[in-house]
Amino acid sequence: MSHITRPVSHPANPLDLIREKALWMRRRAFRMVYEAQLGHPGGDFSAIDAIATLYFGVLRFDPQQPDWPERDRFIMSKGHATGALYTALCAAGYYPEDWLETYMQPLSRLNGHPNRNYLPGVETNTGPLGHGLPVGLGIAVAGQISGASYRTYVLTGDGELQEGSNWEAAAVAGHRKLANLTLIVDRNRLQQGARTEDTVTMDPLDERFRAFGWEVAVIDGHDHAALLKALGSPVAQRQKPLCVIANTVKGKGVSFMENVAAWHHGVPNAEQFEIAMKELV
């Protein structure tokens, strides 16, 4: 019933709100990982600024009606970064904070990878890499066919782009000139076990996407103003899908985690947790 739905309203200048929410998400996600002794905090922290910018400055959605047909879609393709996604959906009003306390506990709605059937606000179940962009492409094509005005955002890791399915989808999106589709690449340059460029060369990533028919913006993925400008840019102003390459730091915000591959799925001990809480202010 779209006529009774009111999307959340973002302030005219949402930068303070985004900053506040991103800080809360980092602190809450780290607590979640610490308490569960499970998670992927490094990739949470590289992606949190982009996701906070989306939910508190860009997306049209109504947490009271997660299935509102006109909602903008966000797909967390790097589904392992649940710390970022689950805190964002909580902060956006989809569910109360006490749900976060159940993270990865038996029968929790907060599985190690997101499940749309249990958790409101999740658009599609991710976990295996290279699935989000094809699904996001389908959502964008549905909008193209039906004339709906919603926008679709997909966030992938950079190592994730080694999955060939992304390039199938990138080719189709470029071919169909899907301006309603935006891909955010969390370019933290570290995959699970090594640097991306030591594993399989990804650069020049911007040229690769341009060659596939995309408009490309390369930005600092922790700069909320730059994120807001890129992610909020009007669809009508372009004739192509948009790829935002967000240059990020894995573990951003915690000194001992930054740029350390082991924090891909490392979990903190009590001492590390306390240090992080002191730094994340």
Next chain:
Amino acid sequence: MAHAAPKAEGLHDCREAWASTLETLAAADPRIVAVVNDSVGSSKLGGFQKKFPDRLVNVGIAEQTMVGVGAGLANGGRIPFVSAASCFLTGRALEQIKADVAYSNFNVKLVGQSSGIAYGELGPTHHSIEDFAWLRVLRNLTLIVPADPWETAEAVKWAAAHDGPVYIRVSRMPVPDLAVPHRVFRPGKAELVREGHDVTLIACGTTVHLAVSAAEALAGEGIAARVLNMATLNPLDEEAVLEAAAATGALVTVEEASVRGGLGGAVAEYTALHLPVPVEMVGFPGFVPTGSVEWLFDHFGLTATGIAAAARRALARKH
């Protein structure tokens, strides 16, 4: 529908029924879209493309994206029929079928064309005899294997109206209309094609009419074979299997698929737990050698003669 009246004569390519039914449904429901991997011709969707060019999404030769796009279209409120050669649809995109369609529980209809060994001499890369085993374990994915044009049309109509993931396995092999009076398509329910009390032949898809021929041959020997058309593999009609095991005491499964993990596997799993009776399986043992469709069917006993022989083996094991 054009295929509402089963006939006892003439052979049909079920893809015609699939395509004409989809066109009829799409004319009435703008949410219906088709997704293909350069498979317009092999899916017989040329007519659909002409009538609804904007609703035919061709992603090119990219099966992973094809299935992912299907899930996305469902998220966007469309009813996608993802149609491609079943070997590539199910093999190449298996993880997308698992994660994006089944686990995500999106309203996606997967249609595997030219299934089984329909591509004959092209060999096992192009055969789809593993799809039953791969897909049957996805509990919320309804798996339908129509036996003739009428059942194909009914399955497509049902899938369009059903809210949930479905896989329909369509054959290009010529099959006759099943001569069953007063047919009603009931997903999840076996269709009693012929009554009998000595042995039950449980078949699906292209092999149902062969099981009927086998039953006719067995009748000449005084053996009364029941024939069940098990058009839905998942969920299996466990009640019908149990009843057949109890009433006839011996079962033969027949499928244009691997004998491992498919219809035979489903029947054997269930009877082993609930009412063990002799089960013989007719199908393919694994990758098959080069040969025409006719030769392969004959060589591996997917014939009236071969099925009747399997029935005799099952009977011999019965106490």
